[in-house]
Every structure is written in structure tokens, then in C-alpha cells.
Amino acid sequence: MTTNETGPYDAVVLAGGGAARLGGADKPGVRVGGRTLIDRVLAACSGAGTTVVVAAPRPTARPVVWAREEPAGGGPLAALDAGLRHTAAERVVVLSADLPFLDEQTVRRLLTALDASGVDGTAGADGVAGVAGTAGTDGAVLTDPDGRDQPLVAAYRRKALEREIAELLGEGGGGALAGLPLRRLTARLALARVADPVAAFDCDTWDDIAAARARIREHGHVLDEWISAVKDELGIDLDVDTGALLDLARDAAHGVARPAAPLTTFLVGYAAAQAAARGEAACGAEAVAEATRKAVALAARWADEDQQDAKPGTAPSTPPDAG
16 A cells, blocks of 8 residues: 555556457557557556556566456456455546556546545535546546546545455355456446546557547647656656756757757766765756756846846956966
């Protein structure tokens, strides 16, 4: 378990299945924006204390616990049961591994919706935009553009899932979960609903993959996507003020020389890492902010000198002769 802005939770990611509409391709391993689909989902639930992936083990950008349903390929309900056995938090986020636009904010919204539902069936005092609550809420699920529930983009109370799984196993004198649809379980739960058509988008076909790749390369998304991809690739879990760094790069390029932009931002990062290692900053983000501030001030002083030299009637300064 871990504690973050919304309190402790664990995550179960279902990454099995045959991907029939992708011709049997390894869907979790398909790359969108330079990252595999499964790594994109793992980044979205990075606040989880324990993240369980139900599938055959594979390399991932983040550490996970691996589990396998019995029998392998037994379906989402059997996979959920297998993953749930490795969790301990009271709340569990359950996700499929084919959600290219899922992010941490959406996961927080689901957790908040789970907690916010009032006993009268409405959102609680804190309120959550786009949420419809139900009395005695057992879970909060995302809905797609048509308003349909997406039970594999949801936050649930672990005890509610365990209760209903036990009921299903006990029906008919005891049975197995293999082959049963997940909706056999979720139909028994009281659910709040969170509307987010973008985060609910999943990749079932190659056309879906192509649409996802095209969207992240749109002007309004590409920079954030690139930064996220680089952080995952380098193993960096750090939120920094991207705008401040871009402003610094612009000042260095315009006030000094164009090659100064990438070199300056690199040196800022290097200086921040050294400061954090020496304990001179409370966190990495603070170290980056301080190093950026110093570099911005230097760039301003540099530009001021150029402006002074460029004033009409002012002779350009020349260094004294060496001899």
C-alpha cells in the first residue's frame, strides 16, 4: 500500500487475453508514443502501493507483482480473483492494459468518486465533476462516450469484490470463475460513474492503435506525451515546471546563441541532481526550480550587457589589451 493525495490503494492490471482483433499480437507490448500500452497504464497507477499484473511476466518500466489466473486464459473474472489475492489496501484500482490515454488524474478521480458518494446516492460534500453516485457505493467506474460502464477502468472496495467473488464461487454448489464475464460480478455492485470518454478509449484494433498514435502527435498533446515518455525511459519520477524550463531555453537561445538552449537545460538538470544528492533541496523538483532560477537570472544579466552595448552613442566595450 501507499499513501498519496487520495489515500492508500493497490492496483490490479489485467494484461492477458488473446487480442483476436489484433491478429493475436502482443497487445500490452504494442507501443503508442514510444511506450508500451502496459507501461502507459502502469504510469497512470504509479501511486499504488502494490501493483499486480495478471499475465505472463515481461519487462516493464515499473516494478510489479506478477500473478496468473487458473487456468491461464480463464477470462477477466478469474484474472481479477488471482490479482486480488496479492492486494491488501481497502481500495483497489482495476485496469486493463490497453488504455493509452489513462493518466494519474483519472485514477485520482475514480478514487475520489469512490469516497465521495453520499448515503443518499449523490456525490458527497466534496463533490466530483462528472460523477453519478449510488447509495452504499462499492466502486466507481469510468463510462465511455455512449455512457456504457467500463469495469476495467474502475476503483473498487476490495471487500466488496471479495464478497461477490465468494458468492459466485459458492453458487450452484461451488464452481469456477473461468469463462464467466466480469459483468456477472459488477452487476451485483453499487457503482458510482465517472464520465471521461478520452481516458476510456481502449485499443482493440489496429485502427484504434493508429488513432491513438495520431492523437498524441497532435500539437496540444505531443510535448506532454514526449516528456512522459522520456521520464519513463530514464526512470525519472519527477514533476517539474516545464514552462519555466522552456522559457529558460528560449532566453538562452535568443540572448546567447541557439546551441545554448539544450546545453543550458542539461546543465540545470545536472546541477539539480548534484544539489539533491548533497541534500541541499527537499526534493528533486525543488532542486530543478532553484537551478532554473539561477540560470534565468544569468541569462537576463547576459542580455542586459548586450542591450547596454547596443545603446546609440555608446561605444562598444572592448577588453583591455593584454600587453
